[in-house]
Amino acid sequence: MLEIKNYIGGVFQAALDGETLEDYNPATAECIATIPRSKVNDVQMAVDAAHSAQSEWGALSMLERADWLDRIADALEKKHEHIAQTESMDTGKPISLARRVDASRSVSNFRFFAGFSREQSEMTFEMADAMNYVHRSPVGTVGLITPWNLPLYLLSWKVAPALLMGNTIVAKPSEITPLTANILAETLHELDLPSGVFNLVHGLGPEVGQSILEAPGIKGISFTGGTATGRIVARTAAPMFKKLSLELGGKNATIVLKDADLSLAVDGAVRAAFTNSGQVCLCGSRILVDSAIAEEFTKRFIEKVNSISIGNPSLDETVMGSVISPEHLEKVESYIELGLAEGGTVLTGGTRAMTGFTGPDGVGAFLRPTVVSGLSYTSRCATEEIFGPMVTLHTFDSEEEAIVMANHSEYGLAGSVWTKDLERGRNFATKIDTGIVWVNTWLHRDLRTPFGGVKNSGVGREGGKWSMEFFSEMTNICVKNPDSPE
Numbered sequence: 001m002l003e004i005k006n007y008i009g010g011v012f013q014a015a016l017d018g019e020t021l022e023d024y025n026p027a028t029a030e031c032i033a034t035i036p037r038s039k040v041n042d043v044q045m046a047v048d049a050a051h052s053a054q055s056e057w058g059a060l061s062m063l064e065r066a067d068w069l070d071r072i073a074d075a076l077e078k079k080h081e082h083i084a085q086t087e088s089m090d091t092g093k094p095i096s097l098a099r100r101v102d103a104s105r106s107v108s109n110f111r112f113f114a115g116f117s118r119e120q121s122e123m124t125f126e127m128a129d130a131m132n133y134v135h136r137s138p139v140g141t142v143g144l145i146t147p148w149n150l151p152l153y154l155l156s157w158k159v160a161p162a163l164l165m166g167n168t169i170v171a172k173p174s175e176i177t178p179l180t181a182n183i184l185a186e187t188l189h190e191l192d193l194p195s196g197v198f199n200l201v202h203g204l205g206p207e208v209g210q211s212i213l214e215a216p217g218i219k220g221i222s223f224t225g226g227t228a229t230g231r232i233v234a235r236t237a238a239p240m241f242k243k244l245s246l247e248l249g250g251k252n253a254t255i256v257l258k259d260a261d262l263s264l265a266v267d268g269a270v271r272a273a274f275t276n277s278g279q280v281c282l283c284g285s286r287i288l289v290d291s292a293i294a295e296e297f298t299k300r301f302i303e304k305v306n307s308i309s310i311g312n313p314s315l316d317e318t319v320m321g322s323v324i325s326p327e328h329l330e331k332v333e334s335y336i337e338l339g340l341a342e343g344g345t346v347l348t349g350g351t352r353a354m355t356g357f358t359g360p361d362g363v364g365a366f367l368r369p370t371v372v373s374g375l376s377y378t379s380r381c382a383t384e385e386i387f388g389p390m391v392t393l394h395t396f397d398s399e400e401e402a403i404v405m406a407n408h409s410e411y412g413l414a415g416s417v418w419t420k421d422l423e424r425g426r427n428f429a430t431k432i433d434t435g436i437v438w439v440n441t442w443l444h445r446d447l448r449t450p451f452g453g454v455k456n457s458g459v460g461r462e463g464g465k466w467s468m469e470f471f472s473e474m475t476n477i478c479v480k481n482p483d484s485p486e
């Protein structure tokens, strides 16, 4: 049993009041760790430590901090397998996915921002009689709050640019997936990152998370998580004029046009639907297919879904593991029941996967990938974020109808369009109200591009220069040419 501590001012320590929470492996139902149940005093200690470190860290050049990011990437790379094994154990995701996505991307997030920053030059604007220089300085101490679906992937996505731009950090991972954040803290400690630059406080969202939002010494919040919590974040932090970046939920459409390459579209739609058991904000949880090809597509889609191997996440051959918790399993099952109540038909799945892989308290939180057809695109199952291994299948008779269906959502994060005609796909994508659209692919990521959504999927963009801008303040310095007349 791991006893995880907070990491504050370069010291691993329990919560001041000694309270702890338990952390479970959702595939086996085993308790694998305890974490501090931190409160406001722990947060204040972290903020004080960050403030003490701020001036020295902020005084480094961006290039010196970029070198730090490379050192962190190198150190995490040496722990790639340890990160993957730990992430798989903490989330129930297959070890193959934890290796390929979570551990690898956590390393590349640091490597990317180090390299990207070296390609940037100072922004200037020349006038006839003056030159404007845009100077960037740190925001100061920032709060980074992250969810349980891609724990270190999403934490490192924020930590890297925050450090690069000279900020100090108070980070809070999800209380149900704390372990790889701890590996990051251990790694930064081993590298002798100056004490107080990075602080990690564990605990419940409404307690320690809320305290981070309310801490006057925290000048910016970068949050990834559910839309409901995003509202709390905004309501709390906005009146304090903190900088805010909100990456929230999604209900993304996979749109298969009549001329799509069917095998490409089927493979892409299955990946988009069930990667990480559908627990990725970018997942394609609504599949819209031209009625002319719907029968053939559905047949091949169901065959592909039925070939997904569900099982023990620690086995290399496992493609789908458990969902994040028994509670989340029940939430997804409630949507399967709702789908039937709304007149839908379960084409495959809908039941718990008795994988034969059981923990001490019985079968882990395994649910078969589930496809429901026959629902209106306005039904609750087709409009509410389920965030699990359940998708709905719909048909359309025209591109115009497909666009209306795709945009009938409170969310606007991502989507994918499948067609052989690339110009048509690109033009179609401009009509989809989301922050990201893939054409004939899914989750294909260039980290320089803007990442984020509209409507209930959040506010702001992260990635490349957008992250650098979020994690810095600009001062425009206008210098008059001495020899030019006033």
Ligand code: TXE
Pocket: 145, 146, 147, 148, 149, 172, 173, 174, 175, 203, 204, 205, 206, 207, 208, 209, 210, 211, 213, 224, 225, 226, 227, 229, 230, 232, 233, 247, 248, 249, 250, 280, 281, 282, 385, 386, 387
């Ligand atoms: O998010 P939460 P969770 C969606 C998806 C999922 C839902 C809940 O719908 O079912 O969010 O997932 C902290 N003040 N996505 O539980 O609850 C909390 O402790 C400050 C989409 O992960 O929003 C955790 O660290 N912090 C998302 C973080 O917020 C608070 C990926 C996220 O928790 C808080 C994951 C508070 N009052 C889930 N309450 C995406 N867009 O990728 C909670 N937290």
